[in-house]
Amino acid sequence: MSFKIENVSYKYSPEAPQILKNINMEIKEAQVTAIVGPSGCGKSTLVSILSGVIPTLMNKGELSGSFQAGDEVTISVVSQTPENQLFGYGVEDAIAFGIENMGLASQDIHERVEYVLDLLHIQHLRKRAVSTLSGGQRQAVCIASVLAMRPDLVIMDEPVSSLDPRGKHLIQSVLNQLRSSGQTTVIVDNNLDWFSGIVDHVVGLDQGEVVFDGNRDEFFAQFDVQKKLGVIIPQEVEIYRELSTKVEGLKPFSTLDEAFKELSGRIERTEVPPLHDEPEEQTEAVLSVIDLSKRFQDGFQALKRINAGFEKGKIISILGQNGSGKTTLVKHLNGLYRPTEGAVTYKGAVTTDKSVAEISRDIILVFQHPEHMLFEESVYQELTFCARAQGVPFSEEEALAVLEKYDLLKDKDELPVNLSMGKKHLLTILSVLFSSADVIILDEPTLGMDLHLRNHLEDIIRHLKEKGKTVILISHEIPLVFKISDQLLVLDQAQKLDEGSKQELADDEALFEKINIDLPPVVTLSRRLGLNRLACDVDSFAEAVISKLHLIENSKN
């Protein structure tokens, strides 16, 4: 069935500002609808209204307009943190929970559990404990538990935001199954990149209003809307956006194959080995790990004889699937873990005898979830926490200037936990600007960030590099990693597979196949088009294509 939302407006209390303003949209049957928009645009409020949380659980606000969902209609939600949603120790218990609540006969419950296990191809997980599943598997079980209730509409709220590439692939395949089974689905996520191949219909919200309502291709054609909403789009669309203004008659594309088809007709492939940039001058390794091994008390070997150096003033990304040892490695760098064998040295001195707080003066680690870090009573206090804890001098003007630059000045007296997830994350990262540390480690810094905040993040990382700081990054956002990193360190199953400049490693397709991570489209396209330099970001790819087109044009003339 289709769902019509007509003239829906909402505010959380009579005195509060209007969060949703006269929303009109339709969720079409058997289609995948994406709701996109920047942080604070009203997406979550809309989900609460669609799912009945407003007004059933939250009834103090002012809701007007109509949304036709009666008692007989089942609307279920898959949240971004399945561990907070799944009730039950085992996978079967968790899947059955919702249908048990519906009071169905035992036979029906068994049939539905079998159906969803088959539909999502997760029969092999049925006897596992939920706590032992990977992030992607947990999310798949969460989707199964919701589907078992045979909902008329499934809403997914940023379902892959904390998953590694393998987890994302699993959820993509689950969504493909759902789409082919005719399930009406809404995905609320400002990152369209991972589900662009599945989505049929896009609704864009900004400041509580619908500013776009159309199909996927129409959305990809509207560059201004994409930018205004801060939507992260597939890199192929970014390439088209960049080239369409410079190359005449270019037809729109949004997939790798379409892009290749469109560009290969214009560019003659040359079979020359790819050129690499001149290797940058090697600087001293400010931080090194020597023969580092870690075996935990339960016998699990998390790292095996890792040797690596992190150079001054470089941005180094650590790549690998979940469980490859990335987080364990960085927790050794700042002293949270002590090696079973080997050592970590900072400027040549072993760090073993220092406490974590002492090490943080030189090497600081920003955690993945900002809520684990925030505890001050205002944004300003939180920003300057590191400086105060480490005794680093700072001026109020300096701090206020940083808040202003990153659009946080109006929130300076706000309780940090009240900020949006992306802003909270930005704040924890900004606080390291006032620390004395020379090495900054960022673990999944893009969590909860829309494109605007992500641009701020890139700016901060470059700023740190300019100041001669070493930035170590763990991120599953591969296009971003290739765009901003100087060097890559690849881990797999507790071992170092390779390290080097991003261009050197991008050239090694087998390496990325082995770790099951897709190279960014710009790298793959550069190779398939025979560009003489593997581009790692959209700008350099566009530049390479344009210069090749000019060469062809000149040779024709």
Added chain:
Amino acid sequence: MGDFLQYVELNSYLHRLDPRTKFVFFIIMSVLTSFVKSGVALLFLFVVFLAIWLSGRIGKYMLVLLNKVKVLLLFIFLLWLVLGAFTVNAGPTIYRAAFSIFGNPYVFSLDWFDFYKGAVYSLRIFLMISAFYTVILTTNFSQIILGLQSWKVPYAVAFGVGLVFQIIPMIVQEFATIMEAQKSRGLEVDKCSALAKMKNYVIVSLPLLFRVLSKGHSISLAMHYYKLNFKVKRTSYKMIKATYSDAFFASVTAIATVVTIILQVNYYIQV
């Protein structure tokens, strides 16, 4: 913290038992250890527990428990030792002296019996805790809910109890992560005075509170998404059924109870 205070997945007979059998074991042992004060009887009960733990392959987890509660047990032992030293008991004496404070006469009498008393009370407390812990280690929260439901405990109560056991490991994990995050940004909790350490632990409680509140909020939303309504009759995917192993375990519990009571009657020394 590792596996402390949570279910441990193992394929042992203890894990396969009907949760109700384990609940009965817990109730009987709690009552028994509340009344039994005979050292011999408690020692016998400890041997029975030991046999259950070793045959159920949870011995190493009980050692972890012992390690965690050792300070409490030592405190109980010393408390009864000190209190006992101001009472004159029969039996061999280690040291006895009379003295007066503000004209009031007192006798300090450290007897072997005081050590016995301290040990008995420590053992009783340990057995009480470990009876509960044996059930927690071997029964997951879904089984706890099923067991309570089959005893006609209202689902709201059974679900609440199960939820507590689901959430405890999450909170323990959250606390550990918050500690790591705060240390990483410069909060000193390793090389500082006990007072500073305590103050810093209080600081950490704020993000923990926010995380717990946020989890509570997410869980209540999830209950709504899954249409959980305690007024509506629920059905069940899984059924629990007692087997011969349950009959055997219940028999062992019953025999151990009878023997303990006999030992208590025959070897009770007033403590």
